[in-house]
Amino acid sequence: MRDRLAACVNVRPGMRSVYAWKGAAAHADEVVAFMKTRAGLSETLAAALKARHPYETPIILHLPVAGADPDTTAWMIAETQAPPVG
Amino acid sequence: MRDRLAACVNVRPGMRSVYAWKGAAAHADEVVAFMKTRAGLSETLAAALKARHPYETPIILHLPVAGADPDTTAWMIAETQAPPVG
Amino acid sequence: MRDRLAACVNVRPGMRSVYAWKGAAAHADEVVAFMKTRAGLSETLAAALKARHPYETPIILHLPVAGADPDTTAWMIAETQAPPVG
Structure with a gap:
């Protein structure tokens, strides 16, 4: 947030996960975070998140939007920050 | 729902948000609502939501789907209602 | 998971739903599950889920991703399993 890479982060605890890890099933209580930003910043944001995340492999997915309310877009x-050029 | 603008609304409390507002960081306990409808109704639904929402700028995003179960589509x-023509 | 149709399932209870069913409004406390898999497996996974789900019409939507962290993709x-060919 301080680096203006995301306009907001929504964190939701209370997620029960079952996942495959190196061929075996594992269970965990996890938290999901939704980070809202410009498409052009998603790679930079993902790298910043990964550098700070305690997991070896945090699951990072980029979800597209088909549209947004104009005020939501203006706020975002x-x-x-403006995405890096090139 | 009464206006048949959405087939369902899923509300999830317990979301902790950190967001930027006019250049400063703010924190809030928020609720997220997922509204399922036809793509052609998304603008009408967003306008109806915004007219009723207590926030000055509710964050409204349109999430696309790549597909759905046929029974889900038939139910939706x-x-x-049929989307406005034109 | 045992059939390697999904790499992980995230289950989140505590969802309050209002939905239309055969023209009337209904309310329910529901759980949402996010299943992460390859696009080519989504139909097979949806059929397997539907065969095991207690609802007559479980709402099954395929959410696209615009991208992912390379390690997330490699893990997935x-x-x-490799998607069926053809």
Whole structure:
């Protein structure tokens, strides 16, 4: 947030996960975080998250949006840095 | 729902948010709502939501789907109005 | 999971739903499950889920991703079967 890579982070605890890890099934109580940003910042944001995350392999997916309310878009642009060019 | 703009609304409390607002970081306990409808109704639904929402800028995003179970699609169509033409 | 149709399942209880069913409004406390897999397995996974689900019409949507962290992608491929050909 301080680096203006995301306009907001929504954290939701209370997620029960069953996942495969190196061929075996594992269980965990996990937290999911939704980070809202511009598409052009998603790789930079993912790298920043990964550098700070306690997991060896945090599951990081980029979810596309098909549209947004105009005020949501204006807020997102106002609160994030311009994506790197090129 | 009464106006058949959405087939269902899923509300999930317990979301902890950190967000940027006018350049400063803010924290809030928030609720997220997922509204399932036809793509052609998303703008009408968003306007109806915004008219009723207590926030000055509710964050409204349109999430696309790549596909659905045929019965899910049939249910969605049966329970929502036909989108406005043109 | 045993059939390697999904790399992980995230289950989140505590969802309050209002939905239309055969023209009437209904309320329910529901659970949402996010299943992460390859796009080519989504139909097979949906059929397997539907065969085991207690609902007559479980709502099954396929959410696309615009991208993923490379390690997330490698994990997903390692932990799921190759999609059926053709």
